[in-house]
Amino acid sequence: MTSDPGKMSCAEFQAQLPDVIGSGVDANAHPHLKNCELCRALLADLETIAEAARQLFPGVEPPDEVWEHIESAIKKGD
Amino acid sequence: MVDSPSPTQRANGTQKIGVNDSPSTPPAERHVNRATTGSTTAVDPELLSRAQAGDHQAFAQVYSLHKRRIYSLCLRMVGNVAEAEDLTQEAFLQLHRKIATFRGDSAFSTWLHRLAINVVLMQLRKKGLSLISLDEAMEPTADDSPSRSFGAPDLALSGAVDRLVLERAVAELPAGYRLIFILHDVEGFEHNEIAAMLDCSIGNSKSQLHKARLKLRDALRAQSREGARL
Numbered sequence: 298m299t300s301d302p303g304k305m306s307c308a309e310f311q312a313q314l315p316d317v318i319g320s321g322v323d324a325n326a327h328p329h330l331k332n333c334e335l336c337r338a339l340l341a342d343l344e345t346i347a348e349a350a351r352q353l354f355p356g357v358e359p360p361d362e363v364w365e366h367i368e369s370a371i372k373k374g375d
Numbered sequence: 376m377v378d379s380p381s382p383t384q385r386a387n388g389t390q391k392i393g394v395n396d397s398p399s400t401p402p403a404e405r406h407v408n409r410a411t412t413g414s415t416t417a418v419d420p421e422l423l424s425r426a427q428a429g430d431h432q433a434f435a436q437v438y439s440l441h442k443r444r445i446y447s448l449c450l451r452m453v454g455n456v457a458e459a460e461d462l463t464q465e466a467f468l469q470l471h472r473k474i475a476t477f478r479g480d481s482a483f484s485t486w487l488h489r490l491a492i493n494v495v496l497m498q499l500r501k502k503g504l505s506l507i508s509l510d511e512a513m514e515p516t517a518d519d520s521p522s523r524s525f526g527a528p529d530l531a532l533s534g535a536v537d538r539l540v541l542e543r544a545v546a547e548l549p550a551g552y553r554l555i556f557i558l559h560d561v562e563g564f565e566h567n568e569i570a571a572m573l574d575c576s577i578g579n580s581k582s583q584l585h586k587a588r589l590k591l592r593d594a595l596r597a598q599s600r601e602g603a604r605l
Contacts, residue, residue, distance in 0.1 A: 315585035316578075342592045343585075349536040350560035353545065359446035363460050364438060367467050371431070 305329045310336050318343060418483050427475045434474070438467055441484065444562070445491045451557045452495045454546050462498055466491040481571050488564075489572040492554065499550050536595060544594035552587035559584050 310329040317324045318340075324330075330337050418440055425433035445466055450459035469490055477486055545553060558564045558572070559580070566580040573580070 315581040318585070339592075342595075343588050345536055346541070346588050346591050346595070347560050349538065349541050350545075350556065351563075352538055353542050353561050354447065354451045354557070356443050356447040357450065358443050359460060359463050363442070363446070363463050364435070366464050367438070367471075368435075370464070370468055371434075371471055 307333060307336055311339065314340070314343070318347075423477075423483060427477065429475075434471060437470075437474075441487055442467075444484070445487065448488065448491060448557065448562065449495055451545075451561065452550070452553065453498065458498070462491070462494055466494045469494060482568070485568050485571050488558075489574075492572060495554075496550070540595065540598055541591065544591050544598070547594065548587060548590055552583060552590055555580060555583045556587040556591070560588075 305328075307329075310327065310333070314324070317327070324340055325337075330340065418437060422433050422436055426437045442463065446459060446463045449462040449466070450456065453459055453462065466487075470487060473490065477483060545556060548556065554573075555569065558569050559566070564572075566577045566584075569575075569580045570577045
């Protein structure tokens, strides 16, 4: 494995991604990306997915019946 | 007799917004329930103590504070309203049986999520899905792994991702990947919290999340190619 980040292979860069993404470090500034369109596209896609995830599956309240069933079961000693 | 004031009306008044749930936060302040918007809600330690002592009204308040997140988690995992209602009910009944054993070693919401996750995973096992335990959730089979694409001419996702398409892709993820993705990217839990919920390392949580995102990328690009062919 090369010690020069700019000379990393795609495999080496991508192996680091799980730690880099979300660490607070700007992954886009990584030297490997200067000359690697493939990994730039990968990182952009992963960021797009993570960003889009915030809008997914809006939180919803359970219907009141759920509590009624819980309460009824508690009364019965379940 | 058990009193039955509507828990919906009691959710307010005991919430603390913006509590930091980092590991260094004192246990009394770590009873956190973050809303899906990213804000946080803490369970008052006194309320928790009363619920642990068998105070039914206090338990109803704990339910009110956490019902939305637990129900949403169940619904996101199983994708079926009736099933999610049953799982929520089972999770809170288990909470009622076990709440006295909570000792504050982790945040209460982390502990409750862990309990709910086990209920969900048990259900998935009953349904015969390829998921037996949390360990298996964290170690999907080789067939479930995302593809690698070093050196291949690649197609980047174009612009914004269609929400419904992404939701479908998430629903089709292997349950273990789906769980990590929902907990981190949708619900906003940190890796240290997920590691505590799933009894795994932080590194494992990061690695599985990365694989989940790669799987989603595969699915979205496949969908994009499909759309381009039509």
